[in-house]
Amino acid sequence: SAVISQKPSRDICQRGTSLTIQCQVDSQVTMMFWYRQQPGQSLTLIATANQGSEATYESGFVIDKFPISRPNLTFSTLTVSNMSPEDSSIYLCSVTGTEYEQYFGPGTRLTVT
């Protein structure tokens, strides 16, 4: 399976500011995803990060709030814009393996005050 790293691992931010989370994979992968896991909840897909084109967002998530970049097949960023306390979550990137399984990065724990 691919080795996935995320930066930062955690951050505390003030409301109204933005944070960009980086996801780096040690091999080229076709599909990368961004998830949110709110406290005590399961994982919710935010968007599919597409290389060379705009990300595909799930219902309830919009590009203005969660802009995503995917400049190549090993790297992606997710920005959480104009943050509010409701954005306090763990944000995880994932990549697909050989049989649709997904492997997750270690996550970024975000607290908005």
Place this chain on the structure above:
Amino acid sequence: GQNIDQPTEMTATEGAIVQINCTYQTSGFNGLFWYQQHAGEAPTFLSYNVLDGLEEKGRFSSFLSRSKGYSYLLLKELQMKDSASYLCAFSSNTGKLIFGQGTTLQVKP
């Protein structure tokens, strides 16, 4: 529509066997996955079923019935370190994973 359901919490005794059930509904299906997530950590991949039947991997086994929209994860010889959340997820036609709410398993001595 798409939905997936699993019990919220389960408790079992060290050394015992526990079965965690998962039911799902979806029009497009590319497999059923189980993940383990310890508190404060990312989910780790446990198993994948795309065909009906039982897949065994050490102490963990996973079963799938596509006609019934049903899966279970079987954990044998429970250890204290198995206390975690277990997430059931199915893959849609587009490769997206749709996760259940997770089952928190507590293993007691």
